[in-house]
Amino acid sequence: MSLLVETTAAAGRPTWETVPGRIAAVSKETHDTFTLQVEPPPGDPVARFRPGQFSMLYVPGVGELPISISGDPGHRELLTYTIRSVGQVTYQIVTRKPGDFIGLRGPFGTPWPVEEARGKNVLIVAGGIGLAPLRPAIYHVLRHRGEYGRLVILYGGRSPRDLLYRKEFAAWGMLPDIQAMATVDYGGVSWRGHVGVVTTLFRHVRLQPAETVAMLCGPEIMMRYATRELESRGFAQGQIHLSMERNMKCATGHCGHCQMGQFFVCKDGPVFPYSQMKPYMDLYEL
Amino acid sequence: MATSQVTAALAAHPFLEGLQPKHYETLAGLACEVSFEPGQIIFREGDPSSFFYLILSGTVALEIAAPGRFIAIHTVGEGEELGWSSLLDQVNKQFRARSVDAVRALAFDGARIVAACESDHEFGYIVLRKVLEVVAERLRATRLQVLDVYSKKGAPGK
Amino acid sequence: MRKKQYRLHQSDLSSLLENLRRRGYQPYGPQRRDHAIEWLPLDGIHQLPAGWTTTTAPATYRMQERSDQALFGYWTGPDSLKKLLHPPEACLLKAEYNGGVRFVRQAPAEVKRAFIGVRACDLAAVAALDRVLLSDRWVDDIYQANRNGALLIAVNCTSSAPTCFCASMGSGPRARSGYDIALTERVGDGSSEFLAEPGSEAGASILEELTALAAPAGWEKEAEESCQSAAAAQTRAVDASSAPAVIDRTFDHPRWDQTARRCLACGNCTSVCPTCFCVNIEERNALDLRSAERLRVWDSCFTQAFTYIHGGSIRTTPKSRYRQWLSHKLARWQEQFGMPGCTGCGRCIAWCPAGIDITEEMAALEASSGSTYPTGVSTHGN
Ligand code: SF4
Ligand code: SF4
Ligand code: FES
Numbered sequence A: 001m002s003l004l005v006e007t008t009a010a011a012g013r014p015t016w017e018t019v020p021g022r023i024a025a026v027s028k029e030t031h032d033t034f035t036l037q038v039e040p041p042p043g044d045p046v047a048r049f050r051p052g053q054f055s056m057l058y059v060p061g062v063g064e065l066p067i068s069i070s071g072d073p074g075h076r077e078l079l080t081y082t083i084r085s086v087g088q089v090t091y092q093i094v095t096r097k098p099g100d101f102i103g104l105r106g107p108f109g110t111p112w113p114v115e116e117a118r119g120k121n122v123l124i125v126a127g128g129i130g131l132a133p134l135r136p137a138i139y140h141v142l143r144h145r146g147e148y149g150r151l152v153i154l155y156g157g158r159s160p161r162d163l164l165y166r167k168e169f170a171a172w173g174m175l176p177d178i179q180a181m182a183t184v185d186y187g188g189v190s191w192r193g194h195v196g197v198v199t200t201l202f203r204h205v206r207l208q209p210a211e212t213v214a215m216l217c218g219p220e221i222m223m224r225y226a227t228r229e230l231e232s233r234g235f236a237q238g239q240i241h242l243s244m245e246r247n248m249k250c251a252t253g254h255c256g257h258c259q260m261g262q263f264f265v266c267k268d269g270p271v272f273p274y275s276q277m278k279p280y281m282d283l284y285e286l
Numbered sequence B: 001m002a003t004s005q006v007t008a009a010l011a012a013h014p015f016l017e018g019l020q021p022k023h024y025e026t027l028a029g030l031a032c033e034v035s036f037e038p039g040q041i042i043f044r045e046g047d048p049s050s051f052f053y054l055i056l057s058g059t060v061a062l063e064i065a066a067p068g069r070f071i072a073i074h075t076v077g078e079g080e081e082l083g084w085s086s087l088l089d090q091v092n093k094q095f096r097a098r099s100v101d102a103v104r105a106l107a108f109d110g111a112r113i114v115a116a117c118e119s120d121h122e123f124g125y126i127v128l129r130k131v132l133e134v135v136a137e138r139l140r141a142t143r144l145q146v147l148d149v150y151s152k153k154g155a156p157g158k
Numbered sequence C: 001m002r003k004k005q006y007r008l009h010q011s012d013l014s015s016l017l018e019n020l021r022r023r024g025y026q027p028y029g030p031q032r033r034d035h036a037i038e039w040l041p042l043d044g045i046h047q048l049p050a051g052w053t054t055t056t057a058p059a060t061y062r063m064q065e066r067s068d069q070a071l072f073g074y075w076t077g078p079d080s081l082k083k084l085l086h087p088p089e090a091c092l093l094k095a096e097y098n099g100g101v102r103f104v105r106q107a108p109a110e111v112k113r114a115f116i117g118v119r120a121c122d123l124a125a126v127a128a129l130d131r132v133l134l135s136d137r138w139v140d141d142i143y144q145a146n147r148n149g150a151l152l153i154a155v156n157c158t159s160s161a162p163t164c165f166c167a168s169m170g171s172g173p174r175a176r177s178g179y180d181i182a183l184t185e186r187v188g189d190g191s192s193e194f195l196a197e198p199g200s201e202a203g204a205s206i207l208e209e210l211t212a213l214a215a216p217a218g219w220e221k222e223a224e225e226s227c228q229s230a231a232a233a234q235t236r237a238v239d240a241s242s243a244p245a246v247i248d249r250t251f252d253h254p255r256w257d258q259t260a261r262r263c264l265a266c267g268n269c270t271s272v273c274p275t276c277f278c279v280n281i282e283e284r285n286a287l288d289l290r291s292a293e294r295l296r297v298w299d300s301c302f303t304q305a306f307t308y309i310h311g312g313s314i315r316t317t318p319k320s321r322y323r324q325w326l327s328h329k330l331a332r333w334q335e336q337f338g339m340p341g342c343t344g345c346g347r348c349i350a351w352c353p354a355g356i357d358i359t360e361e362m363a364a365l366e367a368s369s370g371s372t373y374p375t376g377v378s379t380h381g382n
Helices: A088-094 A128-143 A166-174 A198-204 A220-232 A274-281 B003-012 B021-030 B110-119 B121-147 C012-022 C081-085 C120-134 C141-148 C201-209 C219-232 C243-249 C254-262 C268-272 C318-337 C347-351 C358-367
Strands: A019-028 A033-039 A054-059 A063-068 A079-084 A101-108 A121-127 A151-157 A178-184 A212-217 A240-243 A271-273 B031-036 B041-043 B051-057 B060-066 B069-076 B096-099 B103-109 C006-009 C026-033 C036-041 C052-057 C060-065 C089-098 C100-104 C113-118 C150-155 C181-187 C192-198 C279-285 C291-298
Touching (some): A079 A088, A212 A220, A220 A240, A240 A274, A271 A274, B051 B110, B103 B110, C012 C113, C036 C060, C060 C347, C081 C141, C181 C201, C254 C358, C347 C358
Parallel strands (some): A151 A178, A212 A240, C113 C150
Antiparallel strands (some): A019 A101, B031 B103, B060 B069
């Protein structure tokens, strides 16, 4: 029996349609991490993203990877990606030169609950490269400052030289009603900030669990500890949101790679309320 | 600081939350207020453990010497304690403690706290529980650090 | 209202092929090739495997001669409509370098094919693929083009293979929906007749055009009875409704370790499964390095690389991959798509080189999952 369905996806284009993005700038964030500004075709829906969403970046002949958008959702002429060079595809992306082209698909995935958080305090807990997917949420809150309560940004990294956006981070900390604290696992003598894992920062901030929405992104182990810590401090599971990472080939729920129990991380996530992830996070090799 | 001020500072310090008034008084009798300039060495690795500190303000880095440099492995700040090993016998300091900025603290002679614990076991029990909490938290944090979760390969062992 | 039912003679099937061709369909049918039944373009009725059957058991699939000349007297082979609707390899995109880069993608064109001899379980599998690939936020346009052009002519099962458990999965042995025409074969002396019923407007108009006679009274009842007895004869079963809860309770069950010792992680089960949809993407560079193609290829959750993220794979052991596969088929799919991911076709049982049997695994988990079991005890079954 034949079955007729609309010919294009809800986003208005077929799943695999890839558009060219021109690299406008590449800047070095740390010894292994780079920020790329990519110019999408003018007016293309690939740039219409919400904080927390990701794109599929394609280097022809090499491969495609999901990369979170780390720029300001208010600026859509340029798409910003912060990428750590850890494998073949990421290496190929970060070594592109301005003027080169890469392929873009997306945006995909669920956003940070910035709407839900309206009128509340926002707690951002980032680990390592995990600050990149959270940055658009920070920009969003800053842009709509009056609609949110206090903004607390806690950021953990390996060592001072691994921390992203250091100048910007310091500037955030200067703004009224914002607390931005960074900590590293290993400090040097010139590092004047905290040393210790990111959960040790919780004791330094005033949290009002009932009035706060927490957004977490970082290595899974770090998020697991941070969620436990937040729960013990009175956060309900539904107030904590996590961004998960899994292998992704399609980003549209069709390749099966990103499955985590009943969820497809690409379309049901990457941002999940902790209440959905909790049953899965302690299951080894799920 | 007058003794009454010290007692008040002790009662307000998170580390001592929940002690009885008489215990604050016991401790106040043992405390002396100290302050450090930024960058001062509070104790060195290998020093005999003598003092135990409750930080009132400022940040102290615990550092370990590596060839050619020091690596900070933990910082403690306002409301935290420093030097719990002084409550154990025969243990030398494992790290160097350096003030990151101006630090104010209450210092206690570890041996005298231990003596007070010995003579009043109820007091001793409470102090040891407090110390155990700190040690457990440090251990948890240390385990996470050892995992090196931010490294390129993710946590080691894979 | 009862559907109009027809009586077709074996020779009418040739007119049916004619009719389908006139309508622009390329007929496909099951044929005997390399000692197995395979879906191939069908030029004439003579290519159907008349007089052949298949015997199946765990790790066993054999073709054998029947004592009669039944055209559809065999059961499902290793391939399924998945091979034709969701092809094992498809080009997604071409990148051409010419100073810059240009991405070329042709919208897939509808392919008109009529499949004759689709079993009820495989209709259910097509419904499952429809759900996954067409009925979500994103649509797979390659599948869609193939699917829109597909005409499905079902053949009801009047007997079951030993590996079948469609009755317990609610998908067979009789086709209840999702077909354009359903046939029930009545094997006679030397040739067969068919009870034919339409399931769609297209099917109805084709049957109309064949100018066939109405089916004799009693044929419908006999068809229903023989399908019922095929169902009753099935010895394997899965309790589809309790499976998700059982699977939830048994994540650390020692049975997974035992089965993993037999499992070769070869992925045969996922290739033969008519609903397993997982794919991987490969890059193919032209030798002159002036273009590259992105190819979509079937993948399997049994491979190590399937879950790779930087730092390593999530599922490093065959145990965890077998658990993922079974859990997906019988539990998670239900939550994801509101329908079971397994149709009970039994292919994975027959084509597993180690003879691992999904029904037996499920029964073993179920039998011992009532109370808590000691984790860490891994040598005593169940
Ligand atoms: S899991 Fe096995 S029995 Fe179920 S549909 Fe797939 S191949 Fe058939
Ligand atoms: S069982 Fe495995 S291969 Fe099949 S659909 Fe599920 S994840 Fe994909
Ligand atoms: S990335 Fe393909 S299903 Fe999620």
